Amino acid sequence: MSELKLMKGNEALAEAAIRAGADAYFGYPITPQSEVIEYLMAEKPHERTGMVVLQAESEIAAINMVYGAAGAGKKVMTSSSSPGISLKQEGISYIAGAELPCLYANVVRGGPGLGTIQPSQADYFQSTKGGGHGDYRQIVLAPASVQEMADFVKDGFELAFKYRIPVLILSDGVIGQMMEKVELFDPIPRLTDAEIYEKYPWATTGKKSGTERRIITSLDLDSHKMEEHNHKLQAKYKEITEKEVRYELIDCDDAEYIIVAYGSSARIAQKAVRLARAKGIKVGLFRLITLFPFPSVKMHEMCGKGIKGFLAVEMSSGQMVEDVRLAVNGCSKVAHFGRYGGIVHTPEEVLEALEQKIIGG
Amino acid sequence: MTEELIIAGFGGQGVLSMGKILAYSGIMQNQEVSWMPSYGPEMRGGTANVTVIVSDERISSPILTIFDSAIILNQQSMDKFEAGVRPGGTLLYDPNGITRHPKRKDINIYQVEAARLASEMGNTKIFNMVVLGAYLKIKPVVKMENVILGLKKSLPERYHKLIPLNEDAINAGLKNVVAVQELH
Known part of the structure; x- marks a missing residue:
């Protein structure tokens, strides 16, 4: 170790x-x-x-x-x-x-x-x-x-x-x-x-005689070329969306409800899951690791398997919840909870929001 | 075992470093630990607090609002955190400078005159280690040998010559903690 x-x-x-x-x-x-x-x-x-x-x-x-x-x-x-x-x-x-x-x-x-x-x-x-x-x-x-x-x-x-x-x-x-x-x-x-020069054919490490110039720019005044460049970028983002999604599912196997959270909110939500389970509420945590790419496919697949509601927990007035809504796409209830402006929500508040906005709401 | 603790007092009392030593001691015996300070525009003489969790399991939230134990080292912290101790939990405080003593009937309450003891030992900087000793007497969440290892890990090498003094301070705390109220 x-x-x-x-x-x-x-x-x-x-x-x-x-x-x-x-x-x-x-x-x-x-x-x-x-x-x-x-x-x-x-x-x-x-x-x-x-x-x-x-x-x-x-x-x-x-x-x-x-x-x-x-x-x-x-x-x-x-x-x-x-x-x-x-x-x-x-x-x-x-x-x-x-x-x-x-x-x-x-x-x-x-x-x-x-x-x-x-x-x-x-x-x-x-x-x-x-x-x-x-x-x-x-x-x-x-x-x-x-x-x-x-x-x-x-x-x-x-x-x-x-x-x-x-x-x-x-x-x-x-x-x-x-x-x-x-x-x-x-x-x-x-x-x-020398290794950088060999490994990265785009890197501007100093032009050697007899080699092509390597040019780095974000400018192209020819709009057709710029559209082409944008197509290339979008293809890259699509590839990333397909290959690089990361998330962690905690206590989701038998869950009827899902809390979606990332970062420190996910830690707090994990404690809320424990408090809820102690009360007999079957809830799991969908912890996002990549925010882009967003794990939309997995989230949508879960909501097709009988999840009754998703609670997006984040320290904002409701930003990530929009991506949860897009992923769920109407096939399950989605609500948001979060404190913001520098206030960190407590596990007890998260549990209360789950009970009021998702289970009772 | 999970111990959820807040240490609260003035900046400069060694609140944060005491928490750090406790957390390092937990690591030395293969436990999970978290150390979350109140951070802000804080300064010597202002309030400072840290929540420390030592557990056998993976720690979920590092942010606490209810505590198994509270170590309280000034009046402002007493006013703020006495109510946050879990029923049946533990409150340890230094009565020095405290004008309103804890009133809860559903918690264990202990005192240690750490400021006086540190001053008698000729070094007020070891105040926090006296408090740590008193706490470990009531709540032996980490073994003493691991506290010494924790001290070694968290103190820069040039201060290692002070480890015996810190050990004495811990022992002074161990010996001088007084039960004010114990639940049965």
Whole structure:
């Protein structure tokens, strides 16, 4: 077994970046994710692996540094919390348009605006429906534990490079700030420039004589070519939707009702499931791991097998619930419950909502 | 076994690090643990609290509103968290600075004069370890040898010379916890 540590979610994310063989991290501090850059600065990864860590002058600068490094085929990452992630959206749209791989994390806090520093899941729309402009998608991974904060860095980089796409780790203040035990994966060596040149035929590593120029851009003034490019992007998103869906079903085998949740809400919902089962209510938890791609097919299949109702539990006024409704498509009852603006719902509140909105409603 | 605990007091009392040491001790004996701090624009002298869960099973919610045990180290925390102790649960507090003592009749109540003991031992920084000792006397959720291992894990190496002092503080707490009200 590899190393077992007690770490905050933010620290696990940072340590995992070093271990995943990241070449660079560019960021700017903001609560509740400042421990990411604090940990990286203290850890001096340039001495461990040669990884560059830089505090940029702003979030916008950081995401554009990510764009540049990604264009050079580097494994690069940034992170922030909600208001900072909003600032990064232009860059993310460009990265999606230019088909470059990158990994970024949002440790979500309550909004809108500067909002609050307490946990929230109100950035679901921004994360899954395209926070920047244009017809793009990104893979969204939703960790529900400190362990997954670490593991999804490794998985996220793999997916980013497999599909040349931005991958978002969508966390929140609970997962970022809490400590749990984490088993850290063994370090993966960074690629050399020569390896990057060989492995990634798109990477701009410096033109060698007698080779084709490699051009990275998100601009094409010929609309027909741009439509073609969009077709290509959509084909990629379709492939991702077919191949990369991840979820976890807990106590769903005999369930009559399903709670759908992700991230820290899923942890709270799991306790609500236990409380409900103790009262004889047959309820299970559908924990989303990928938010895009959304596990619509599985959810629809379940509702065809006699599920009487789905309760979408999220720390927002009702965002993920729209995807649950689209998946269920009228074949079962769907309701939403969630506290928001920085308030975290309790398992007791979730159980009460289940009883009132789904079972009794 | 699952123990759901809140430790609440002033910032600077070592509330968060006490929780961390307890959580690390749980890991040392292969238990599941979670440590969830109140975080915010907090500072030395402001309130600080942390919920710690130590369990034999996978932990669901790390956020607690009802506690098996509460360790309360200032008046604001007493006012806020006394009501959250599960009936039959345990409340441990340091009477130093407490003007309104707990009133619940359906919980076990203990005192430890940790601030006084730490001061008598010549180092007020070991206050939190005195409290931890008192707590472990009432609720031996982790073994003492694992607490020492937990201390080693959570303290930077340069502070390892302080481990014997911390051990003494834990022992002082173990010896000096007083039952105020015990349910039968």
